[in-house]
Amino acid sequence: MIELRNVYKYFDDTVAVDDVSLSVPKGKFCALVGTSGCGKSTTLRMINRLLAHSEGEILLDEQAISDYDPVLLRRRIGYVIQNTGLFPHWNVARNIGLVPRLLKWPASQVRQRVEELMQLLGLPVGEFANKYPHQLSGGQAQRVGVARALAADPDILLMDEPFGALDPITREKLQEMLMQLQARLHKTIVFVTHDMDEALRLADHLVVMRAGKVIQQGTPLSLLQKPADAFVDSLLGGLERGLKQASLxxxxxxxxxxxxxxxxxxxxxxxxxxxxxxxxxxxxxxxxxxxxxxxxxxxxxxxxxxxxxxxxxxxxxxxxxx
Ligand SMILES: Nc1ncnc2c1ncn2[C@@H]1O[C@H](COP(=O)(O)OP(=O)(O)O)[C@@H](O)[C@H]1O
Ligand SMILES: [Mg+2]
The missing domain is CATH 3.90.1280.20 (CBS domain Like)
Incomplete structure (x- = not known):
């Protein structure tokens, strides 16, 4: 469904993304992993055209994304970032209903969708609908961010370190929630993280990046069994690799x-x-x-x-x- 073919992104003299090719079949969960600055976010943002790619091809359902109307494209693609990007002076319900309102859904339909999503994400409507972002914990705010991204029922979700700022226990809970959600909704997901354990836990397909390039990609188990080089081996935990394999x-x-x-x-x-x-x-x-x-x-x-x-x-x- 999503395919990148020999994609490059230049910022002036820097090559942020360097000949990246990957494909994510419909309904699969792809994780991009690598240390800070390796080009993960840039890769993600080129998929929903927040950034234009410099060279190569990006296809959605076998059609170049440049052929899509950018507004229609983003309607099909939910986007979740680390600091949620919630509007601070809007309550939870209004934040979640943002995209359906932009799409001019009737008010009753927006309300129904918002309530449905709040239930799905474990945010009781009576307790949370009228709260403001500053009244939420980090984990609750991130749930609202995910609900908002799902509001117009996009078939693709792009997630950029969505749980990166959360404590380990909350993070694990939200990972669990995302896995349950994915088992029900079967979205096509591209998920950026620098946390290899998170990637191993969630992904069907793992893409390891370094300095703009893809170093290795495959199933989590295939990478654990045969890391391409010492760098991938160390990202996978070196000696701990055996245990990680056993946990999959x-x-x-x-x-x-x-x-x-x-x-x-x-x-x-x-x-x-x-x-x-x-x-x-x-x-x-x-x-x-x-x-x-x-x-x-x-x-x-x-x-x-x-x-x-x-x-x-x-x-x-x-x-x-x-
Ligand atoms: N808007 C920009 N202008 C110039 N350089 C950028 C811009 N965005 C990212 N970069 C550079 O591109 C490289 C990749 O960045 P990024 O994709 O954000 O990495 P990651 O998400 O893996 O941490 C970095 O060297 C970063 O400094
Ligand atoms: Mg980033």
């Missing part, structure tokens, strides 16, 4: 058929990750776990030996939505 892989995809169960063997739900399984083995001094289903019925087992072998052997664990 589910027990259910790697368990063995049920053997003779030992009486005191620890139990782990099949939906848990290999990382959680490893942690349980360490905690319980156990090299074997019984895998159970959602009704706590044994369905298989996992040994330390199998965990160590399997965690690195295949991609089949990457189906995180199942």
């Amino acid at each position: 892989t589910r027990v259910k995809d790697h368990m063995a058929p049920l053997g003779p169960t030992l009486p005191a063997q620890s139990r782990i739900p099949a939906r848990y990750t290999l990382r959680q399984a490893l942690s349980m083995m360490l905690r319980d001094h156990s090299e074997r776990l019984t895998v159970v289903d959602q009704h706590d019925m044994p369905v298989g087992e996992l040994s330390l030996r199998k965990l160590v072998k399997e965690a690195h052997s295949s991609e089949q664990g990457s189906s995180r939505e199942s």
Whole structure:
């Protein structure tokens, strides 16, 4: 759905984006990751034409974005930034209804849409509709920012470090919210972050940038298994890479058929990750776990030996939505 072909962006003498090619299929979540100044935001802003690209092609549904009317283009694309950009003297409801009002939706329809979005984002209407941005916590303001970006039901969401200013606990909650939202709405998302763990957690497709260039792209698991160079390896956490890989892989995809169960063997739900399984083995001094289903019925087992072998052997664990 979104495709960049050999895209460049120059600011005077600097090359901010240097021969970037990538494509994001419909309904997929793409994360752009890299250290500050590597060209992530510039790449994002060229997609909704807040910035014009200098060279190359940017296509939306196989049509050059320069062929679209910029206003129509931005109507299809929601945009969320770090400091929300909420209007300080407008209440929450008015902020969320901005785009539908610009599109001249009837007032009753705007109100209905705003209430629907507030519910979707866990902002009770009675409590929040009349609050002003300064009365919100960082996490609440960011939810309002996401609601506003979704207001006119765009099929694309561009998010530029949306959770970058939040404390770790709030950040994790909003990541969880975004994953749930995405499972329901199936938007095509391009998400910029400098936080590799955030990217690994959220993305179907990961794009690592450095000095304007794409260094490596692929599924999170494929990058963890084979980082292109020492830079990508260090971004992925170096020694921690093994654990990160284990945290993207589910027990259910790697368990063995049920053997003779030992009486005191620890139990782990099949939906848990290999990382959680490893942690349980360490905690319980156990090299074997019984895998159970959602009704706590044994369905298989996992040994330390199998965990160590399997965690690195295949991609089949990457189906995180199942
Ligand atoms: N409007 C601008 N004018 C001049 N240089 C810019 C402008 N915007 C970004 N740059 C430069 O382009 C490079 C990439 O910036 P940016 O895309 O914001 O990086 P990131 O989002 O990865 O931190 C940086 O060197 C930055 O200084
Ligand atoms: Mg940026």
